[in-house]
Amino acid sequence: MKYFSTRDKNCIVSAAEAIAHGLAPDGGLFVPESLPKLKNEDIKSLCAADYRTRAVRIMKLFLDEFSEDELERMVNSAYGDNFDHPDIAPVHFIDEKTAVLELWHGPTCAFKDMALQMLPHLLTASLKKCGEKRNVCILVATSGDTGKAALEGFADVEGTKILVFYPHNGVSEVQQLQMITQSGKNVGVSAVYGNFDDAQTGVKKIFGDREFADKLSAKGWFLSSANSINWGRLLPQIVYYFSAYCDYVNSGNIAFGDTVDFAVPTGNFGNILACWYAKKMGLPVGKLLCASNENNVLADFLESGVYDKNRPFHTTISPSMDILVSSNLERLLYSVSGSDTQVAEYMRKLNSYGRYAVDDKTADIIRENFVGGFCTDTETKSVINKIYTEHGYLMDTHTAVAYKKVLDHRAEIKEHTPTVIVSTASPYKFCDSVLDALGAETNASGTQLIERLSELTKTPAPKPLSGLGSREKRFNGVAQKQDMEKTVADFLLE
Numbered sequence: 001m002k003y004f005s006t007r008d009k010n011c012i013v014s015a016a017e018a019i020a021h022g023l024a025p026d027g028g029l030f031v032p033e034s035l036p037k038l039k040n041e042d043i044k045s046l047c048a049a050d051y052r053t054r055a056v057r058i059m060k061l062f063l064d065e066f067s068e069d070e071l072e073r074m075v076n077s078a079y080g081d082n083f084d085h086p087d088i089a090p091v092h093f094i095d096e097k098t099a100v101l102e103l104w105h106g107p108t109c110a111f112k113d114m115a116l117q118m119l120p121h122l123l124t125a126s127l128k129k130c131g132e133k134r135n136v137c138i139l140v141a142t143s144g145d146t147g148k149a150a151l152e153g154f155a156d157v158e159g160t161k162i163l164v165f166y167p168h169n170g171v172s173e174v175q176q177l178q179m180i181t182q183s184g185k186n187v188g189v190s191a192v193y194g195n196f197d198d199a200q201t202g203v204k205k206i207f208g209d210r211e212f213a214d215k216l217s218a219k220g221w222f223l224s225s226a227n228s229i230n231w232g233r234l235l236p237q238i239v240y241y242f243s244a245y246c247d248y249v250n251s252g253n254i255a256f257g258d259t260v261d262f263a264v265p266t267g268n269f270g271n272i273l274a275c276w277y278a279k280k281m282g283l284p285v286g287k288l289l290c291a292s293n294e295n296n297v298l299a300d301f302l303e304s305g306v307y308d309k310n311r312p313f314h315t316t317i318s319p320s321m322d323i324l325v326s327s328n329l330e331r332l333l334y335s336v337s338g339s340d341t342q343v344a345e346y347m348r349k350l351n352s353y354g355r356y357a358v359d360d361k362t363a364d365i366i367r368e369n370f371v372g373g374f375c376t377d378t379e380t381k382s383v384i385n386k387i388y389t390e391h392g393y394l395m396d397t398h399t400a401v402a403y404k405k406v407l408d409h410r411a412e413i414k415e416h417t418p419t420v421i422v423s424t425a426s427p428y429k430f431c432d433s434v435l436d437a438l439g440a441e442t443n444a445s446g447t448q449l450i451e452r453l454s455e456l457t458k459t460p461a462p463k464p465l466s467g468l469g470s471r472e473k474r475f476n477g478v479a480q481k482q483d484m485e486k487t488v489a490d491f492l493l494e
């Protein structure tokens with residue numbers, strides 16, 4: 001299968017090239033030339049398989065340059081005992097019409113693991129297929145979650161190193177501990193004096209420094225990113241929509257062929273886009289409920305067809321969704337409009353004016369499939385409290401935003417359709433807000449709050465979080481903004 005840029009159909013590459021390069025040269029995102037269609041028998045046979053087999057079968061459809069053996073090996077090491085649940089992405093039923101897809105049983109307790117445990121394998125294999133002889137160093141600027149998930153994914157992966165920069169005093173105590181206690185011979189972590197933007201600007205500058213790239217190249221290194229617009233991060237996410245549907249059927253709560261709605265807490269639009277692709281591939285998906293926090297640019301877009309990022313930025317208790325430019329929306333626009341020139345024009349307007357309006361036909365198709373909505377932090381907390389009190393089910397702040405959208409949607413259509421709520425983080429990952437939602441005190445350190453939540457709810461904290469306080473702190477460096485490049489050089493050329 002070939003891939004091309006959302007902004008130019010004539011910019012054609014192989015799957016390996018799409019994954020190795022990440023972004024198309026014209027700034028567009030790589031998309032498959034067509035979406036494979038699954039027959040009912042194919043989906044039925046997935047229902048009888050385990051997660052790893054489902055993953056191999058779905059991903060193989062998009063990666064014909066990779067052999068089945070090769071994919072099996074990758075999938076087995078990506079989704080093994082690094083997950084603390086045998087189903088990898090288990091489905092929990094609140095009632096027969098309401099299911100929660102838990103995507104946080106991986107090593108960092110958030111859904112980014114679903115893709116970032118797989119990406120290093122896809123990336124190193126893709127680089128080999130492209131004839132790349134140099135070793136790759138992944139550079140990441142993080143506001144918390146992505147950095148840790150990328151570290152876990154790339155730790156001890158041969159032919160790679162990974163260096164993560166985070167803002168000094170700009171991440172939670174738990175997030176900082178997660179990163180600076182990271183194990184692995186090939187990993188590095190450094191704080192940067194400044195905020196997340198400073199760290200990100202610094203990393204972008206390093207990527208743009210040709211002279212530095214030449215210097216690294218002479219020593220056998222090149223730099224790459226593990227950004228969420230890489231096709232290698234999106235593809236593993238399509239799998240769990242098929243998997244959740246199969247588990248719903250297997251539960252006996254729906255019959256095969258019945259449609260299921262999915263509610264997704266959305267930031268960069270990667271997760272929910274994977275659901276859209278699954279629907280286009282033949283999965284019986286009804287509505288896609290796109291849930292935002294107070295950064296409600298997507299909710300407005302889905303309703304009006306106008307994307308306008310010119311609005312205040314809100315810092316919320318669901319920080320991984322605090323985003324005003326949802327990069328992966330570009331892929332949806334291409335998928336719906338089928339026009340590279342249109343997409344290029346929308347993105348040009350977004351760049352120049354921070355705003356674009358899609359044509360009526362595109363807006364209508366999107367509206368037939370997607371339902372947007374958003375809620376405030378107060379509403380998020382009240383849903384956490386309500387579902388815990390009524391059903392004994394504890395969820396994190398991001399998941400609660402999606403749950404709220406489901407409750408609102410049901411009230412509006414006066415019907416309960418079978419729905420899967422996509423749960424993107426363990427409640428322990430955001431335990432201060434979760435404790436607050438439950439009415440508990442939050443005046444303690446991050447590691448103490450983890451214990452407090454465990455005692456209060458009589459649930460065990462996930463292993464990767466419970467042992468944090470006693471792990472060795474390996475990385476205590478803090479770099480000045482202007483010294484980030486030197487940090488990279490020291491890390492690679494020591």
Ligand SMILES: *Cc1c(COP(=O)(O)O)cnc(C)c1O
Nearest residue numbers: 266267268269270271320424425
């Ligand atoms: C990244 C993230 C999201 C947003 O996912 P997108 O694919 O960017 O829409 C939601 N919840 C959590 C916990 C995340 O880490």
